[in-house]
Amino acid sequence: MDAIDRNIIRLLRLDGRMSNSALAAAVGLSPSACLRRVNLLEQSGVIRGYTAIIAGPEEEGVVAVVRITLERQTEEYLNRFETAVRRHPEIQECFLMTGDSDYILRATASSTADYERIHKEILTRLPGVVRIHSSIAMRSVLRPGRRTKAHAAGG
Template identity: 65%
Template sequence: MANLDDIDSHIVRVLRGDGRISNAELAVAVGLSPSACLRRVRLLERAGVIRGYAAIIHEGAPEDRLVVFTQITLDRQTEEYLNRFETAVCRCPEITDCHLMTGTADYLLKIEVKNAGDYERLHKEVLSRLPGVARIQSSFAIRAVVSRRPAR
């Protein structure tokens, strides 16, 4: 994250917890006037610190979905390979998070599917066909212990 002062950091923390908070409520939470708060939020948006706002959509109860963490290793780590892979990953709605990693795998994906059969379909039809993939290693989550995102 960019060099943020304490107030900007506080604004970001509050917005992470509730992206729909009104500017008036946000201003109170961070100790600013509404106009000063809005000005800082706009500056954070222009600087790319705040890149957007999203609704987290929940389809069914948490037990109605399976979370899979998948490590992907590419054939090559050239800029072209990385870009092609990342572009393709962004087209798959089941992949909720994708991180470029250090270590043995190049990427770590968080995938949410309905069940093991749905993951098998995704593995065959999507993951194994992603550009440049040399190895796929998946782990099924038993349960979330801590989640810093807003409740789903």
């Protein structure tokens, strides 16, 4: 992968629906050469797919970043926890971590009262959890799908 491939990936991250001709012009290639590179990036698995970023409760509600510590870090405990997390659409993201917390989650709620419900009815009942530390986001500064053309240009 060279600088042109990295530039293609950067631009597609900002706008996955960018036309091939616009992408080619932005990276300085002919449309056919650009399409060949995109196809190779897809076939090699570097580009695994494209997605739509949908407005959800976090647009108007509460976003909580939640650090979870488990009782144990055995394969059984990790698997049980991860299986349970996948059952709850209120939890948008879940990362297995190094450091002080075993997992970091991103959960969304319509209000702080709704987040309290999620905390009581979902997070405290996840298997193996011994500690929950929640932080409520005040506002989003940077998030996928919220970049402007100024970001794409580097300004």
